[in-house]
Amino acid sequence: MLALKNVEVVYHDVILVLRGISLQVPDGTIVALLGANGAGKTTTLRAISGILDVQNGEITKGEITLDGQRIDHLSASKIVKLGVSQALEGRRVLAELTVEENLRLGAHTNRRKLNENMDRVYGLFPDLKQRPKFIAGYLSGGQQQMLAIGRALMSAPRYLLLDEPSLGLAPMLVQEIRDIIVEINRQGTGVLLVEQNAGMALTISSHGYILETGKMVMDKPSAELLKDEDVREFYLGLHSGGDEIRSFANVKQYRRKKRWLS
Amino acid sequence: MSFLQALINGIALAAVYSLLGMGFVIIYKSMQVLSFAQPALMLFGGWWVVYFATLVHLNFYVAVLIAIAIAVISGLFIERVFLRPMVGKPVFAVAIMTIGLDLAIRIIAGNFYDVSPRSTGDPWGLSTFNVGRLIIGHRRVAAIVVSVVVLLALLAFFRFSRMGLAMRAAAFDQEVALIQGVSVAAVFAISWALASVLATLASLFINPDLGSLGPASYTLALKALPVVVIGGLDSIGGTLVAALMVGIAEALTGTYQMHLTPYIGQNFSQVVPYLVMFVVLLVRPYGLFGTREVERV
Numbered sequence: 001m002l003a004l005k006n007v008e009v010v011y012h013d014v015i016l017v018l019r020g021i022s023l024q025v026p027d028g029t030i031v032a033l034l035g036a037n038g039a040g041k042t043t044t045l046r047a048i049s050g051i052l053d054v055q056n057g058e059i060t061k062g063e064i065t066l067d068g069q070r071i072d073h074l075s076a077s078k079i080v081k082l083g084v085s086q087a088l089e090g091r092r093v094l095a096e097l098t099v100e101e102n103l104r105l106g107a108h109t110n111r112r113k114l115n116e117n118m119d120r121v122y123g124l125f126p127d128l129k130q131r132p133k134f135i136a137g138y139l140s141g142g143q144q145q146m147l148a149i150g151r152a153l154m155s156a157p158r159y160l161l162l163d164e165p166s167l168g169l170a171p172m173l174v175q176e177i178r179d180i181i182v183e184i185n186r187q188g189t190g191v192l193l194v195e196q197n198a199g200m201a202l203t204i205s206s207h208g209y210i211l212e213t214g215k216m217v218m219d220k221p222s223a224e225l226l227k228d229e230d231v232r233e234f235y236l237g238l239h240s241g242g243d244e245i246r247s248f249a250n251v252k253q254y255r256r257k258k259r260w261l262s
Numbered sequence: 263m264s265f266l267q268a269l270i271n272g273i274a275l276a277a278v279y280s281l282l283g284m285g286f287v288i289i290y291k292s293m294q295v296l297s298f299a300q301p302a303l304m305l306f307g308g309w310w311v312v313y314f315a316t317l318v319h320l321n322f323y324v325a326v327l328i329a330i331a332i333a334v335i336s337g338l339f340i341e342r343v344f345l346r347p348m349v350g351k352p353v354f355a356v357a358i359m360t361i362g363l364d365l366a367i368r369i370i371a372g373n374f375y376d377v378s379p380r381s382t383g384d385p386w387g388l389s390t391f392n393v394g395r396l397i398i399g400h401r402r403v404a405a406i407v408v409s410v411v412v413l414l415a416l417l418a419f420f421r422f423s424r425m426g427l428a429m430r431a432a433a434f435d436q437e438v439a440l441i442q443g444v445s446v447a448a449v450f451a452i453s454w455a456l457a458s459v460l461a462t463l464a465s466l467f468i469n470p471d472l473g474s475l476g477p478a479s480y481t482l483a484l485k486a487l488p489v490v491v492i493g494g495l496d497s498i499g500g501t502l503v504a505a506l507m508v509g510i511a512e513a514l515t516g517t518y519q520m521h522l523t524p525y526i527g528q529n530f531s532q533v534v535p536y537l538v539m540f541v542v543l544l545v546r547p548y549g550l551f552g553t554r555e556v557e558r559v
C-alpha cells in the first residue's frame with residue numbers, strides 16, 4: 001500500500017501548497033485524485049516521486065510510506081526502483097529520440113527485464129509496436145500519451161502515477177486511454193490517477209479523493225462520489241434539477257464550500 | 263603541393279580541436295554550462311603523461327592509460343566538489359566558476375612543468391613518411407586515428423548504452439530523466455570525467471610537430487572554444503564540421519599568409535579560429551548547428 005499521511009509541502013520556503021493531506025492507494029486498485037486547477041494534485045504526485053526539489057519545494061511535515069516503509073526523502077531514482085513510477089503531466093516524450101529509445105529510458109532502473117517489459121508495453125500499445133524507430137516528436141498526441149505511459153511502465157512498477165493522461169485528447173482517445181488504464185490495473189499495477197476529467201476517472205476508480213486548495217475535502221468510494229450532488233455539480237457539470245439549462249447564477253460557491261467542510 | 267600539405271595538417275589540427283571540443287559539448291549538453299576549464303584540464307592530464315613517460319620512464323602507452331585514469335578521477339573530483347553544489351544556481355555563475363577553476367588548475371599544472379615545454383615522450387618523435395612529395399608526420403596520423411576512434415566510441419556510447427541514453431535524455435529534459443530513475447548527479451559526474459579524458463587525449467597532439475607540452479600550450483587549446491561556438495555548442499556533429507573548418511583555415515593561413523601578406527607578421531594563423539568565429543556568428547548567431555533559440559519579444 002502506498003500511503004500519504006498529513007503531508008505538507010512548501011515551495012520556496014513560503015508557499016504552502018499541500019496543507020496536510022492523507023491518501024491511500026491499496027495494492028492493485030485504481031484511486032482517483034480530483035480537484036480544480038492549482039489544488040495541489042500535481043504537487044502530490046511530485047512529492048510521492050521525490051522530484052519536488054527541482055522546483056524548490058520540500059515536504060515539511062507528514063510522511064509518505066510504501067508498505068509501511070518511509071519513502072519521502074529518498075532520491076527519485078530509489079523511489080522508481082522501489083516500484084513507484086510516474087507519467088508526467090503533458091506527455092513529455094523526448095521528442096528528438098525514437099519511440100524505442102524513449103522506452104529504453106523508462107527501463108533505466110530495470111535493465112535486466114528490458115525485453116520482457118518492452119513486449120508488455122508493445123502488447124498494450126500496438127500502435128507503438130509498428131514504429132519503434134519513429135521519432136517520438138512526430139507521433140500524434142494520443143500516441144505520445146501512450147508512449148509516456150508505456151515509458152513509465154518500463155520499470156515494471158507496482159504503482160503507476162498518472163498525471164492527467166487525458167489532457168488535450170479527443171473524446172475517442174480518452175476512451176482508449178481509459179481502457180488502457182483499466183487493462184494496466186488488471187495486470188496488477190496499482191494506479192493513482194490525477195484527472196480533470198472526473199467522469200472518466202470516477203467510472204474506473206474504486207476510490208476517489210477530492211483536493212481543494214491543498215486540503216482533502218472529500219474521500220469516498222467512487223460510486224458514492226458519482227452520486228454526490230456537489231461532485232455532480234462541480235466536477236461532472238450535471239445539475240441536480242435535471243435537464244434544465246444551467247445558469248451560473250445558481251451556483252453559490254461559498255455555500256457549497258462550507259458544505260465540503262461540514 | 264603545399265596546398266595538399268596544408269590540408270592534411272589542417273585535418274590533423276581539426277582532430278585535436280574536435281577532441282577538446284567534444285568535451286565542451288558534453289558538459290554543455292548535460293549542464294547548459296560552457297566550461298572554460300577544458301584547456302586547463304588538458305594541461306593537467308598531459309602532465310601525467312609527461313611525468314610517467316619521461317620522468318618515471320614507463321612505456322608511453324602505459325603512461326597514457328595511467329593519465330586517463332587520473333583524468334577520470336580528477337574530473338569526478340572537480341564535479342563533485344566544485345560543480346555539484348552549484349546545481350540549480352544561475353548558469354552564468356557556474357560558467358564564471360569554471361573560469362576560476364581554469365585559473366586554479368592552470369596555475370597548479372603550470373607549476374609541474376617548467377617554463378619551457380616538455381616532451382610527452384611519445385614514440386612518434388619527428389618521424390614522418392612520404393606520400394609522393396607530401397610529408398606526413400606520424401603524430402598527425404595518430405591524432406586523426408585517435409580522434410576518429412574516440413568519436414565513434416562516443417557515438418556508440420550515446421546511442422546504445424544505458425547511461426549514454428540517460429545522458430541524452432537528461433540533456434533534453436532533466437525532469438523526465440529524473441522521473442525515470444536516472445541519477446542526474448551521475449550524468450554530471452560522467453560528463454566531467456569524459457571531458458577530462460578527452461582533454462588528456464588532446465594533450466598528446468596539441469603540438470603536432472614536436473609533441474611537447476608546456477604552460478603555453480594553453481593558448482593552443484583555447485582555440486577549441488571558437489570551434490565549439492561555431493559548431494553551435496550543443497552538437498557533436500557541428501563541432502566536427504567546425505573543427506575541420508577552423509583546422510583547415512588555420513593550416514592554410516599558416517602556409518600562405520607570410521607570402522601574401524607579410525606585413526601582418528608571423529603566426530597570424532593563431533588568430534584565424536577567432537576570425538572564423540566572428541564571421542560565422544555575424545551570419546548565424548546561434549552557430550552553424552546550434553539549436554535556434556526561439557524567444558518571444
